Amino acid sequence: MKRKRIILIVLLVLICSGCIPKSYIEQLGIITAVGYDMAGEKSIRGTMVMYQFDPSTTSASQVVTSEAATSKGLRFEANRMTSHRLVSGQVRLELFQDQLAAKGMTRYMDTLERDAKVSDMGLLGVSEVPTADLLKINNSKESSNSGESIKKMIEKSVDNDVLPDATIRTFMHDYRDAGIDPTLPMLSSKEDTVMISGLALFKDDRYTAKISPQETFYLLLLKEEYKDGQFQLQLPDEALKEFHKDTPGPSEEGPLHVSLHEIDSGLNIQPKQGDPTEQDVKVTMEARLLEITKDVDLKNKKAIHKLEEEIEKKVKSDLEQFMNVLKENQVDPVGFGKAYNAKNRENRVTNENWRQQIPNLNVSFDVNLKLLRHGTVE
């Protein structure tokens, strides 16, 4: 009996092992980044950055471009151009041209999400220039894989609180959740280097508007809590006139710039009961003053207090301005609707009715800043 069972197991191993397709790493073209561009009315152009291992070549990284109607078709087409079998299990970055993203992302996202081989933690991005150009830039010769360096750039920015999370998982989550719209990093190229030019706002799955890095800061301030952020502000020139030092320094003229570091922010969104368009937002910030372009007497407690007030005023007005941008575009990347839903059982926000209500949003801000350190030795 026991022997029969052992023979059965051995047979199973031998027979079943034939069923699983082997994918030896050295025989694969391992795609690490894909870029999608508009090619025509019906077709898209895909650019794939991949690793392909050959004992004779020193650089393992290669880029192929192909055209097809579907994203899976791209790989099929590209397969005819490479010596190795192309696989998508290591895809960690997917870029979309802005024109393509404006037509709706879901049909590409859907296959990405359903393909178990593609990690949910892969990053997404929107590009202002054709992605083929971005991925073919070999700006640093040491890391020859441009997909890899763009991925690291986005990852670093997300870690440093400069960009909101850009993973496939977050995107799909925000897309499906009622009362919140997804965002993605916006990429561009400048003199043969890839750079993050801002943030792409989405209406459902369609790219609608781009906001600047400055505005991204305010979005992040409303979206999540800063642990270690940094930010520059321009205040009215004469805001701190009374505290200027008597001896006029060289920086007396020109605008007043303030640089804040180690920002630790807190956030409290309080929607009005039963009405999602009325919201109170309380933002508390603690930061360290690192740089100020005018010769202000920082030993004076009153000067610090005044500075705090000025910054608060500026942040508040900027936030209100930022809200206008959102209302114009009818998007809600902050998730005001979601915040309302979390606290109310009645008159719930849905994907359908929220879009119409966004222009009527009335958010009142309460900003509270505390400067912890300002680097002055007393």
Next chain:
Amino acid sequence: MEHSTLPLQLDNYLNTLKQQFNESPDLVQKVFHIKGQEVVIHFISYQIKKDRLERELLESLTKSDKPWSVHDLQNKIPLASSQTVSSMDQIAEHIIHGNVVVYLPGEKEAVAFLLPQQQTRALDRAETESLVFGPQLAFTESLVTNLNVIRWRLDTDDLVVEKLIVGDRIKSEVRVVYLKSLANEENVDTMRQRISDLKVSEVEDTSVLGQLIEDSSSSIFPQLINTELPDRFCNSISKGRIGVLVDKSPTALIGPMTLFSFFESTEDLYMRWNMGTFIRLLRFIAMALSIILTPMYVAALTYHYEIIPTSLLVSLGQSRAMVPFPPVLEALLLEMLIELLREAGARLPTKVGQTMGIVGGIVLGQAAVKAGFTSNILIIIIALSALASFTAPSYLMGTAIRIIRFPMIILAGAWGLIGITFALSFILIHLLKQKSLGRPYLAPIYPFQWKDINDSLIRLPFQKNDTRPLNVMPEDTSRYDQLKAAEKKDVDPS
């Protein structure tokens, strides 16, 4: 034999004995005529101490002024161990064991005097289970010496040493050692029963006896510990376990054991608790790595390129691109190479062995990578897992771990991660089923015993370590009072 019982006349007796020993040239038969009486003495020349024979036996034998009787032989000769024997078989047996047999022809009984000379080596340092820190003494082949050491280490009259004889054709003396007030009666009975029930012609060594009396002899994992360290042996005995010594064997058996006790070393106790815990955890991690690392490499490179970290992808891919074999073959080849080195190192004379280690390790490894025979990452992995398998304090457990790797690699090559999961589940189920002397093998994890986690998986300071291992079911579980053990008194210098 025809005339196997005494009494016999002189000629008849001598002939019978000669035949019994197959005309052996070593059998000395000497007939003395003392006061008109014939006295026959025989022994095997190299089995006895000759100087004691002459000084203590022959001198008093020849100086007697009246004829000897069996009674006088026993009482008047100044030798402590004398025994009367009445059959030829018994006489032969005593002669073999180093007795001098004195026979007065015509008498019903002969007298055997024990004057054994055993060629044994002196007590030496431990070789296979060497300790950095702690007692260095190891058992020797002589049962008497070993018992002497044990009695010296455990000097209490609570110590029980039971004698059993194993082997139908060649008999071996086996001793079961335990502490009467601690050892679980059931465990002792099981051990005693299993040894005395053995029907084998001979037992070569303690490890052979261990394999014969184990709960599951077909398992890869040993269920009784074989140790050459008296301190480990005595430590286990004092925790309520049972030890077995076999004559002519330099190791001792201990049971019942758990899987985790194979990764314990007495050194963990001699080190301070934090280091002890650290080394112990290190060994468990090493075991897990040793089993899993190479199969994971094979599985990842054959099926699951997705799970390879992107930063590792390029270096892995580039070194693999040179290799003409599939990963399974590559891994098996290198594993075999390491086993080859180990075996060659063990068999070769010490001086050559060291050279071979360098030749095999460095030259072969380097050349294999340069020639595109293996990838250099696999070399690191294999070396690491080989190294890890040697951290097990029990040599037998180390070999078990090394053997397990091979089916795991093959399964990983055939089924990928599913194969590894299958193999690990199989091992886990197997371990759950195992017993050692009827006690659960995977204790204290299953059945879970919180108090046993200390001193099996980790080692806490001794104040906390106040119970004996419960899975052994000792008669007295408490070692000492926690508070009293921690109590310290300072004497103020005045």
